[in-house]
Amino acid sequence: MNQTKPHRGSTPNPDHIMLSICGDAKTTMAVTWRTDCSVANGWIELRPEWGGEKDKFRVEAITRYFKSDIDESNLHTAKPTGLTPGTRYFYTVGDDTHRSEEYSLQTEPENLTHFSFIVIADEQNSDPFAAPEYRPVRNLLELALSRCPDAKFIVTLGDNVDNGENELQWNGLFHGMKGIVEHIPFMLGTGNHENRGFRVYTEENCSGKYYLAHADTFDHQFKEAYPQNGPKGYETENFSFDYGDLHFFMLGVNAFEEIGEWLQGDLAATDKTWKLGAFHYPVFPIMPEGLSGMMYGKIPDALDSGKADVLFAGHEHSLARSYPIRNYEMFDRPSEGTIHYILGNSGDNGFASNTGKVWHYNFYPQEERNSMYAQVDVTPTRLTVTSYLDDGRTVDRFTIDKTRDELDPPLAAPIYFHTHMAYKGNLMELAARNIYARPTGDTVFVPFAVVAQGIGAEVVKEPGRVTIDLYGTRVVFEEGCAEATKNGEPFALSAPTFLGDRGEIYVDANDVAAIWDLQWRYAKRNNIIDFDYIEEDFPCCMQPPKDTTGFVGFKRRFAPGENQPLPQTEQPQA
Numbered sequence: 147m148n149q150t151k152p153h154r155g156s157t158p159n160p161d162h163i164m165l166s167i168c169g170d171a172k173t174t175m176a177v178t179w180r181t182d183c184s185v186a187n188g189w190i191e192l193r194p195e196w197g198g199e200k201d202k203f204r205v206e207a208i209t210r211y212f213k214s215d216i217d218e219s220n221l222h223t224a225k226p227t228g229l230t231p232g233t234r235y236f237y238t239v240g241d242d243t244h245r246s247e248e249y250s251l252q253t254e255p256e257n258l259t260h261f262s263f264i265v266i267a268d269e270q271n272s273d274p275f276a277a278p279e280y281r282p283v284r285n286l287l288e289l290a291l292s293r294c295p296d297a298k299f300i301v302t303l304g305d306n307v308d309n310g311e312n313e314l315q316w317n318g319l320f321h322g323m324k325g326i327v328e329h330i331p332f333m334l335g336t337g338n339h340e341n342r343g344f345r346v347y348t349e350e351n352c353s354g355k356y357y358l359a360h361a362d363t364f365d366h367q368f369k370e371a372y373p374q375n376g377p378k379g380y381e382t383e384n385f386s387f388d389y390g391d392l393h394f395f396m397l398g399v400n401a402f403e404e405i406g407e408w409l410q411g412d413l414a415a416t417d418k419t420w421k422l423g424a425f426h427y428p429v430f431p432i433m434p435e436g437l438s439g440m441m442y443g444k445i446p447d448a449l450d451s452g453k454a455d456v457l458f459a460g461h462e463h464s465l466a467r468s469y470p471i472r473n474y475e476m477f478d479r480p481s482e483g484t485i486h487y488i489l490g491n492s493g494d495n496g497f498a499s500n501t502g503k504v505w506h507y508n509f510y511p512q513e514e515r516n517s518m519y520a521q522v523d524v525t526p527t528r529l530t531v532t533s534y535l536d537d538g539r540t541v542d543r544f545t546i547d548k549t550r551d552e553l554d555p556p557l558a559a560p561i562y563f564h565t566h567m568a569y570k571g572n573l574m575e576l577a578a579r580n581i582y583a584r585p586t587g588d589t590v591f592v593p594f595a596v597v598a599q600g601i602g603a604e605v606v607k608e609p610g611r612v613t614i615d616l617y618g619t620r621v622v623f624e625e626g627c628a629e630a631t632k633n634g635e636p637f638a639l640s641a642p643t644f645l646g647d648r649g650e651i652y653v654d655a656n657d658v659a660a661i662w663d664l665q666w667r668y669a670k671r672n673n674i675i676d677f678d679y680i681e682e683d684f685p686c687c688m689q690p691p692k693d694t695t696g697f698v699g700f701k702r703r704f705a706p707g708e709n710q711p712l713p714q715t716e717q718p719q720a
Contacts, residue, residue, distance in 0.1 A: 153277055154317035156182040156219035160239050160246045162320040164327045166371040167299060167387045171254035172231035175331070178223040178371045179239050179246070183211065188241045190224035195234040195250075207239075208370050214313035214363060215347065223370035231256045249328040254298070258390040264290045265424075265520040266492035267303035267460030270339055271318065275349040278308075278315060280322025282494035286517045286536050287326055293534075294521050298389060300330055303460035303489060304337025304399065304426030311343025311356075311363050333372070336383045336398045337426035337461060340364045359400055377401065377408035386412050392524055393418035395454075397425040397445065406444025413452025419548065420529055421454045422522075428459040430486045430505040432466045433498065434572060435682040439474075440665040446474075454484045455529065455546060458520075463491040464500040465510040465518065465533060465541055469559040475671040476505060476559035480546045487531060490518035490541070503571030504674060507557050510541050562673040565590065567597050569677050574600040581647040583655075583675050590668050590675045591641075593650035594658045595623075597677065602686025612651050616685055618699065621661055623651050632661055 151157070160179040168176035177190050191204040207222035222239070229235065232255030239246045269283035291297060307315035323332070340361035345354030365382040376384030376398075383398030384405055393416040397405055413421055429439035429446055439446035449457060450472045469476040470483030477483045486505070490496075490512040502509030512518065517536040522529065532543040545554040564582035567574045577600035583592045595612045599605045604615035610625040622631040628642040630653075639657045646652040655666050655675065666677045679685070688699050 151182075152216045152314070152317075154314075154321060155217045156180050158182055158185050158244045160188070160222075160244065161324075162316075163239060163246060163249065164320070164323075164371065165249075165251055165329065165331050166333060166368075167331045167389065168225060168371060168373055169227070171331075171387070171389050172256065173229045173253065174225060174227045175229065175251050175253065176223055176225045176371050177237065177239055177251070177328075178221065178368070180219050180221055181240075181244065183218055183220055185220060185241055185244060188222045188224075188239060190226060190237050190239050191245075192226055192235045192237040194230065195236065210366070210370070212366055215311065215343070216313050221367060221370075225370070229253050251329065252298075254389060260523070260525050261298045261390055262294050262296065262521055262523045263389075264294065264297045264300045265303065265458055265489060265522060266300065267458075267489040267518075268305040268337070268463055268491040268495065269302065269319075269493035269517075270305045270308040270315070270495065271322075271493050272308045272315075276314070278318025278322070280319055280493070282517050282536075283492050284322045284326070286492055286519050287323075289536060289538075290519045290521065290534070291326070291330070297330060297521070299333055300327070301333045301394070301396075301424055301458070302335050303424050303458055304335045305339040305460060306334055306337075308339055309342050309344060309347065310336075310340035310361055311358065312347045313363065314347065316363070316367070333387070333394075333396065334364070334368065335396050335424045335426060335460075336361045336364055338399055340383075341399065361398065361400075372396075375412075377404040380404060384408060386416075388416070388418060390524060391419040391526055393421050395421075395423040397423060399426050402443030402445055406442075406446075406448045409445065409448035410451055413448065413454065419526060420524060421452060422456045422458070422529075423449075423454055424458045426459060426461050428462060428466075428486060428488045429457065430468050430471065430503065430571060431462060432464055432488060432500040432503060432506065432509065433462050433682070434501055434570065435684055436462065436570060437680070437682060438571060438676070438678045440667060440678045441680055449484050453481075455480065456485045456487055456531065459486065459488045460491070462488055462500055463496050463498065464488065464512040465490040465508075466500075466502055466506040467508040467542055467544060468505045469507050469557060470553075471505060473669075474667040474676070475669045477671070478553075478556075478558050479551050480548075480553055481551045485544075485546075487520075489520050489533065492517050492519055494536075501572070504560070504566075504568050504573050504672075504676070505571055508542050560672055560674075564673070566674050567592060567677075568674055569597055569601050570679070571676060572601070573674075576600070581650055584646065584652065585668060585670075585673075585675075589641075590655045590666075591644075591646070591652040592655050592658060592675065593646060594653050594655075596650060602684070604687035615687065616662055617679065617681070617683075619662055623653055625651055630657070630661070637661065 162180040189204045193202040205226040207224040373385045374381040386395040466488045468486040472483035520533045530545040533541040606613040630637045
């Protein structure tokens with residue numbers, strides 16, 4: 147056993163006390179806490195608000211040993227059942243010798259018709275390094291709960307900590323959340339930072355960065371805290387729960403095919419009016435280089451078939467709200483698709499310039515130094531999402547009215563007369579003025595040189611031919627030819643090229659995809675073709691230095707066909 151404890155390390159006294167929903171919220175709650183290994187077991191002792199000493203009862207905890215990169219401890223989770231709906235209980239946790247102070251929990255009332263909850267995203271914090279304070283998100287939650295004191299739970303959208311495999315960060319998060327998460331269920335989602343760690347993690351030296359195929363530390367900490375009803379092998383990172391007439395699903399960032407299959411069954415099995423979820427990566431992103439749902443396996447199909455109302459996302463530290471989307475088509479009415487809602491960061495940690503895409507009805511870049519949260523208000527027929535900044539400003543608000551099948555404010559998704567082109571959701575409007583794609587049968591012919599120019603590739607146009615250098619692949623297309631030249635070698639095309647708008651050379655979109663490892667979708671209703679690339683690297687043609695020794699214009703991050711970082715390898719992710 148480790149006898150030299152780190153700062154904020156485990157002790158015999160319970161800490162990291164967290165309330166969560168794990169079962170029927172009307173009759174069951176879960177409370178998790180930590181002690182050092184000298185405390186072999188523990189229990190929760192409860193009494194109803196209306197009761198006295200004679201009404202106290204206790205429930206034994208499940209205790210599990212946990213060894214992190216800096217500490218050894220025991221994790222305890224108690225799950226009292228048979229509680230009375232709509233009742234406040236006071237509780238303490240620990241053993242006979244070491245007990246916590248008294249906290250309270252509230253069970254879900256019977257026949258609940260109106261409730262609210264809070265959503266936060268990307269609250270990770272590393273200041274100060276040795277003892278992160280998580281002050282920005284704490285201040286934000288104090289504001290949110292002062293405005294909405296009856297919030298029933300808090301949902302996070304992942305990247306709760308900066309490096310999920312290093313316990314120093316979790317110690318900081320629970321230090322910052324003390325006094326909040328003991329009283330209100332804390333429903334944690336996972337992001338890429340939960341998968342991340344450093345083999346050496348000190349203020350003087352952070353080295354050996356790696357990403358895991360599972361968020362191991364998260365999984366071990368919260369295995370008993372959340373429902374184990376997700377896909378096999380990924381249960382703790384993926385689960386669903388009900389509250390009132392709401393079904394809420396949490397999606398992890400690993401194994402997209404397995405997640406999508408599970409989600410399809412999960413949504414098909416619920417009879418709740420509202421279907422909301424959380425997935426750290428936006429299916430319709432606002433990062434200019436962000437990956438769209440084309441890269442996330444069966445998840446988009448599951449959202450479509452399950453008719454999810456809203457999918458919350460984080461990752462991009464800015465806010466955007468989409469039109470209702472189904473099968474990559476944008477609609478006007480909420481019954482016609484899922485609203486994809488990207489919430490800005492909740493930890494005063496903006497990091498990038500983003501932009502609204504063709505999918506988004508509203509967008510806020512959040513390059514100001516501030517934090518953001520969303521309040522969700524649920525009734526049997528209306529659901530309202532409002533996002534606020536920590537200075538009190540309202541960033542966005544919309545309401546779904548199920549009875550009228552309307553959105554407020556109303557919107558009309560774009561429907562174009564000509565077929566517009568987009569790349570990662572960015573419309574090629576300036577580069578492609580009066581130059582449009584042409585749908586034909588099962589494909590779309592595109593003047594891809596215009597798209598390549600618009601995203602910064604090197605394009606050379608000559609009479610009857612065009613050369614495109616994109617992502618390290620140089621291709622020459624010639625007018626009226628069924629063969630291209632790819633990196634100096636012949637490449638057979640599925641159809642001959644032809645001249646179209648403004649004399650541009652048009653190529654079958656399937657050939658474009660095969661040449662550059664792209665994917666594409668044609669939104670027939672909106673008349674838009676969108677291309678995506680598995681990388682998040684910038685495709686722009688780089689200015690070579692005067693000394694080009696060692697200069698590399700583009701370096702692939704993943705091997706062709708892969709859509710996940712390799713385990714235990716260093717990857718430059720946001």
